[in-house]
Amino acid sequence: MPELSKMRKPDVKVVILGDMNVGKTSLLHRYMDRKFKDTMSTVGGAFFLKQWGPYNISIWDTAGREQFHGLGSMYCRGAAAAILTYDVTNWQSLAELEERFLSLTDTANNDCIYAIVGNKADLIDPQAQLLANQDGLTADWERTGEPRVPSACLTPPASPISLSGVSVNKQVSREDAEALYGRILRYKGLEETNSLPADKMCFETSAKTGYNVDALFETLFDMVLPSVLKKRTEREGSPTVDLEECKGTGKRARAACC
Template sequence: MSGTAANKRKADAKVIILGDYAVGKTCLISRYIDGKFGPHESTIGAAFFLKQWGPYNVAVWDTAGDERYTGLSSFYCRNAGAAILAFDLTTTSSYESLWARFLPLLEHAKEDCLKVVVGTKRDLVDSDSREITVDEAVEFSKEINKDIDLTKLKGEPYFETSAKTGYNVSSVFEYMFSYCLPLDKASQVTEKERSSIQLTDSSAKKSACC
């Protein structure tokens, strides 16, 4: 690979996504990068994507949710500037796993790593199926970011999303990128410039993870 090509692919920021198996992590990324929704193979180890955001390249790492890959996920968290902690809005156990299993992994991320809590499958939620309240999740997201000045960001580090409908998906990534990258240039990014390419994808075995 030539020096010029290598420079083009060098990441200016690193984002990691963590969460239980089948909460919809891969579907969330796919909806944002490809604008598509559908079943995906479950991730083994991690899958790597490079997202071009204006003049910047952002490395997005999708990690396996299976507990046997926890050690690998810890490795992939190194030097992450922002992280998505994803849980299924209809499954309490996936929310509890965020602080029990996944939050400790971010000790290997950057000291000022932004932790964004994301509730997935919003399209499936109604008054009977909701397990976690908005207020509860917002308070959790603020607590785990207590050492970060959130006043510089627009809104709280909590989002409810639907990969199926696309609801709030872009907002999650734009929120993180605005934190990780210089705001003066980031504010100039246009929709046309937000193109993306998938470099590698380490996945195997189909799973209805969306």
């Protein structure tokens, strides 16, 4: 009964952080609604609920605007995973993650998992562009039965291109994102040798074409699931006290004294 499951308290919380216009809300709509939407800037925050097997996962979309910055720590409270999002064509959006948004995660769980996500990969990566036909277009093999032969090579071209024809440059490399991930671990006082490796926790995605979006969310969900199971086991194994029985015991004790 999906209606009842949606009314349950979420088992785990995921929060997505990043500067305005990096595509946080578009990433969530791509994953939840399976389509790309041109969205307005988020005001305050928004709440999504995803059923993952028998579990309910709440995903919090936060505003990147400076005036809503103070709300971020509230949305991060109790988070099991944080998605720190930047724009691969905007170096400042990566710097903002460390300067403005990382401190907001101080209210997250001690075992919070961090993912560094570079969105808008379709602007600089031909492989991400190839998925563009999934965004409301009919694929060539659906029309003719033959797969489309890409005109662009799978390695980045010498000159920057984009689907819109406007030249853009990739300003943030994967190495830059992995270096930030290492600094996050040090900020949290975590040993890199005992933490998830950077190459597993740094993603490049495209909300417009869907490139790597499912991989991002489902990888995180698989990682936080063990912590959910552990906490449930601890709750089920903890001793409980029957208050009604205690009340009865107290009455009997007082009666014996009289």
